[in-house]
Amino acid sequence: MTTKIIELGPHQLALEEPMYFRVRLEGDRVADLDVMPGQVHRGMEHLVMRRNLYQNITLLERLCSLCSNSHPSTFCTAVEEVAGIVIPPRAEYLRAVADEIKRIASHLFCCAVQANAIGEIPLFRRVMEIREIMQRAKEAIYGNRMDLAANVIGGVRYDLTPEAVAYLYQAMEDMKKPLDELYLQFANNPALMARMAWVGVLPREAAVECAVVGPVARACGIDYDVRKKSPYGAYDRLDFEVATQTAGDVRARNLVRLAEARQSVSLIEQCLAQLPAGPLCADTLPEIPAGEAIAKSEAPRGELMYYLRTDGSDFPVRLKWRVPSYMNWDALKVMLKGEPVANIPLIVNSIDPCIACTDR
């Protein structure tokens, strides 16, 4: 059997961001993999230490487009923890609404990209059409299709008027049937089964060893969701089940995402129904004292973690964050081993990789 080394870039992998792989092939099967990140390294951990805490909210929202609400909201939570700031209950619910809208849009984008990767163009279009309901909702409520600018230290900087609540209720109603149909299609459609079932399998033991998080972990039967394990914001008052699968293949990862998107619809409806009256933000903010804090959230791709250390000034001594994709790349070595070359783009996209987040 011939051994060959090939290099694959974003063009071959159907990625919308640059990441390179050096793949060792035995015949036409993958034997080993080296991931080569750093193509969009922007030195953001360097930049955040030269901006004050308030400027960093804006900067962090521009770290990544698909999880652009998770970064500022988790960063704000870390600052609030250091300073002992309690955000108003209405703001907790509004942060959850923004996070869940982003989660639905992100999960659907991932499923659409995978449909595209296997040549199912009508399905790609259909998923993007459904996602468009969420894009329009973002534009109507926040004024932007990607960066929502929803967070400030101490709360949020947007409100939902009764008219906006009614609009969101209708948008959620419009999502239910298409999401249910999509779930059934990804679960049972023979054409999708042929390409996605038993492909790119990550066994549970390997998932634990690689320390993967988010839908990649939950598709292997690891019942871990930060919203349940370390509740934050309004999630301790919202009712939902952690979506899990056990097969650990591409299909299972997509079923977890689609089940979560459907749950997010329910979570948004619960938030709208429970939305308490009151202020949007703490009325006065204390000086940020010296201290350190950890803040975690469940971003669309999994556990997002921030560590903040302050010295009493407005500038962080250190602000470090670890995105969910950071560990998920390593798991590709397990998922791709023994797979034919033709499956590489699909399997890479099935971990919903975020390169802007990884490189920072």
Added chain:
Amino acid sequence: MTDCAETMPERNNLLRDNLPTTPLSPRERVPEGRVRDAFEDGVAAALALAAGEETTVTWRRDRKGVVTGWCRLPSGEALLPAARAVAELNGRLAMVTPYLPERAREKGEREIAYHFDLDGATLTLTVILPLQWARVPSLTPIFRNCDWHERELMELYDVQVVGHPDPRRLFLDHTLPNAPFERLVPYSTFTNAATGKALWDKVLAGEREDA
């Protein structure tokens, strides 16, 4: 380590004993160190056994009942046994944060914080290292996912990770100076984004190589 493992409390017992707590009312803040229960005592005991009796953990619980533990290790040598103890408790390495606080730098010290997830709780082990010739053991034999964390640590800071299986640079171009977080490096150089003469020299040099 065998002795430690035998005397360590069972993880499942720790979780079972860690009964759900009532969330605190708004504006109520529990003073550090006041929150104690079986889970926290068990983790602290395991760390003290592994890393030395002087190892203490300070616990904080937020308004939602989420627990964070903070532990400063007495020496760099204590890191490996402490990490093994965390692995025995089914801990997951979540993040590694190296940093240079001004106060530590004045004392000729630097710090690295290792953050672990313990089923929703976060435990941070901080090691204090000398500013010059800092060395830490690689945790990759215990936590596979420490690989990238340590590669990033090595390229951004003047810290040697002993025993790392693949100590190549992770994100930074090989032409950049070592440890840019400890030096004054122009941002555009740091991110390889300068569009001045230096960039064109590099492009032309690349073309010559290709030819």
